[in-house]
Amino acid sequence: MLEDVVRALGHATLGSRLRRLGERLQADAQDLTGILTGKDLPSPHHTVLAALNRNGPLNIGDLAASLGQSQPGVTRMIGKMKAAGLVTAETAPTDKRVSTIHLTKEGTARITELEALHWPAVEAAVADLCGQIDGSLLDQLSALETLLTEKSLKQRVLEAQEPETKP
Amino acid sequence: MLEDVVRALGHATLGSRLRRLGERLQADAQDLTGILTGKDLPSPHHTVLAALNRNGPLNIGDLAASLGQSQPGVTRMIGKMKAAGLVTAETAPTDKRVSTIHLTKEGTARITELEALHWPAVEAAVADLCGQIDGSLLDQLSALETLLTEKSLKQRVLEAQEPETKP
DNA sequence: TACATTTAAATACCAAGTTATATATCTCGT
């Protein structure tokens, strides 16, 4: 069995490690979207929809700030979401530079589905995982990695769903 | 002040949050490489060099396993590192499919620099940060984000270096 | 009012990761 180098290097490679674990969780969560809501929705779209749903229409800059991402990244993501029919952009009447992003009917429907079906399930599964771990950040990351290797987030969520549908 | 949506959604968006924080730490750590060793070295190259230094020559597949990444990703990264003169690939005599990756003199020099100058500094700064936080994973992530917003990892490392160079 | 500065978004380019597939080589059973 080969050593996990990123893990072995400890604090010095914490960035790589957080990123790697984050990608793994995101991929599982995205997979679950398709299974739970019947429609696929890329993970980064989730947070954009949530931001618009929580705050109402936002311009690109505010969206970037509330997501903690760069403006060009958000511009491109919004381009894709417009193409997917999830949002529309309107030029602000008072300032033609500003484009205000609104949820479409479809976008609203998807975020409603996410709130009803996806987030509660993921929230519960991840909260359950997090409830099993404690200690230092590195200890918790190690424990989380181990738990997820034993059984993926996806499996955990699906197993938690079964009892509701069977009886 | 706009709400941080990823943070607000809690466990449901833990993946995005870990990834975002990881990218931030990685970017800062990479920046420090240039400052501390005088030469720039992309963050993903660090872990590859470390893996080869710890284990000796490795083939692509084992490298991928020890880094926890996909094989094609490692193949491409090795391509760049070959171009940068950090590693060489040798076809294994017993099996022509296998390519064994070796550190070059330059690669060995760079990992030695990293071990001497970069990792101890980053390890100390991150360990110090982690020593200031406790509680649940989400609590620790929130605390870490707050600490890093107050003062970046880069600043922390550089301030820790100054006392050594001044007196 | 005109011009310089600032600001919001878009664009261009690049890095790094993924999955799916192709290619080359090896191994094993007949």
Added chain:
DNA sequence: ACGAGATATATAACTTGGTATTTAAATGTA
């Protein structure tokens, strides 16, 4: 020894992120 299947790596196509720069509009100041 030959062909089927397994295995190691490479390639292709795509996703998502970033920084630096450009464009267009607004602002403010001489």
